[in-house]
Amino acid sequence: MAVKAALVFVAAAVLLAYYCDQPVPEGIAEPRMYAKAQGMVFRISANLARIGEYLGVGTEPQNLRSVMEAIVKVGLMLKGSSYREGLKVTDTMFDGVKVRVYEPVSAAQSSSKVPGLVYFHGGGWVILNVDTHDPLTAHVAKQLGTVVVSVDYRLAPEHVFPAAFDDSVAATKFFLQNAEKYNVDRTRIGISGDSAGGNLAAAVTLVLAKEKGLPKLKTQALINPILQAINFETPSYIAHGHLNTLTKDKIVSFWLWYLNNDLSFKKVFEANNHTGVQIKKSQYAGYVDPKMVDVTTVKKENIKFPEIPNIATILDPRFAPLMADDADLKGLPPTYVMTCEYDVLRDDGVMYARRLEKARVEVNHDHYEHGFHAFLNSFDDYELAGIAMQNYLAYLKKIL
Template sequence: MVVKSALVFVVVAVLLTYYCNEPVPPDIAHPTQFASFGVVMRTVWNMAILGEYLGIGTEPQNLRYILGSLIGAAQRVKGTSYREGLDCRDTMFNRVRVRVYEPVSVAKSGAKVPGLVYIHGGGWIMLSVDVFDELTARVAKELGIVVVSVEYRLAPEHVFPAAFDDCVAATKFFLQNAELYNVDRTRVGISGDSSGGNLAAAVTLALAKEKGLPKLKTQALIYPALQALDFNTPSYIDHGHLNTLSKEKMISYWLWYLNNDSSFKEVFGANNHTSEQLKKSQYAGYVDHKMVRPNLRPKVVTPVKKESIKFPEIPNIATILDPRFAPLMADDDDLKDLPPTFVMTCEYDVLRDDGVMYATRLRKAGVRVEHDHYERAFHGFLPQNDVNEVAETAVQNYISYLKKNL
């Protein structure tokens, strides 16, 4: 009996050791915190996959429920005292759900203040305004501005362009009705993190062409996902194995948003979702690795018309060149009239190069850009600012940028 118990203990210990053997970069800030986050994300994904296998929801539905429950439980323990001094209310902008944060002092004085539209991340499939409630409340409170957090429709139940359409509709409503919220419509910016950064950048590009609307004052993009053309950028190659956000998981997010067909994961992972013609076109130049690794030779490209490009037989695949879906695919001329831009990137993030490339192209187009890069940080680190001083510094720098540019 003792031998059997000892054997079971050894087997369990070995399995736990293997499971918790999370790859940790040697110079990462707070390595234990990083490893724990990676293990949690891997566990959540495995539970979601197992649930689908057992007939309990789909993988994205399970991800949404499990991660939402974990974060929600932590938030209930923490409470909402950080909202003190704010009037927070849920409402509808153009039939899109939003949460408005207005400093009580602003409502009393009637003075016109800046505004900010915030679009949350979550791979287009999960999370909510609730998850980012503390950050959006802090921005409203510290800057004395009105923040609108958008609760857009989620994939894969609502594939592209649903989320984009919701964010455009909510932003336009805010710009058109700013005075109702004591906001100066000429001082409204937009921001978002991860997939929310994608949506914020896409909305900025779309509204730059709109006539009869006030121009957005700035866009602030936090580790944004900006392209689905090249999954072999240096950051995907170097950090695609990290469970904080792996290459495989990022491709899943893109596919759920694109067409809800995960059967093409391996095709996308091998960069076989494009064609030789596309890989030599101007679009390949928009993700030229030389922007990240200056020692490389620039990519030689041949301009082609979008409608003449041939693609593999993948549902909606031509959408990967649509700037509303992938803002980094915007032509150079479309970048020229964009507002001052803040781009935050992290070293240990598959999306690092998306942000670096966008910042580089915007500067080349004449846009004023502030690129805030964190060498020892990872994707999704910002909400850990209460226990991670690098994340707190990043939050402070982000808020400081908004203060100067709204």
């Protein structure tokens, strides 16, 4: 049975390679990297995951996780471990949450305390982990001489919201409270993350801004963040929702796995029929579409939602940070936002940056017209991603 399943998977992979060879948008820089190294791999993985579930081999999210992590593992084996030189890397627990701590040798030997950074990996709250992001977090720690804490939060759908958020808050608070153990200045700690990790970084920042008795975060640095689940027809969803690197179809699946693990509502979400008239005319719709001028202010407790499990959560800023009210944005730390033109999530980051600026938060927004989702992970292979990494590091070095 195992051999038969393996042969089916190999045959499926060959067919999918042909099927998934999608034309590359003209504006993409280094199209070979986009098409072969990331876009096709992700789409093939997504389809293999569905085929596996159909054959009775695990669930779609479990299979997607296994395939993606296996691919990354092979890449890391080929890469070697030299990128970790000069670092002490420790897997440990922060208040019951798994984390990986990167301590530059220079930081441990420094006579003065160094900055710190808490990092949350991407992957739609469903896939990837601290291992898949190991080269990125190690690079940040080495280049900045900063202690980096990479959080291995619990994944959906086995652990739906607020599990990942709770883990992220707990690990961040623990680091803020125990920074001296790592020779870190607790007043110089920032928070960062990519994609779903950007969501968690923004959500944690919103909550800790109101927390008393803790040092304030120095910055939040959000990389291609996913920030809202009420409008899947923004211009970037319409223009780029078909791209292999991250499709609208997969984004909606990720949101549902994180929300309630019920994909029976997928078509409803994709058609924007999961909110109702009240929300579509409310201030929440205005948070997503700044051009809306005729909005009605409504209270969450008065909204009538469709019959969808946990649907009211889509207006919770801990789940979707773009839903934070204007008053909650005031007083947030200086913020860095990275967005890419060829990314279904482009508008999420752009809208959040604009709202923060309107709330008089200091914002540094880097937009890459030829970039695509998750390209930063290829910072050492892809020229534009390398430039983006340099700019990201330059911001952190300055702010921390």
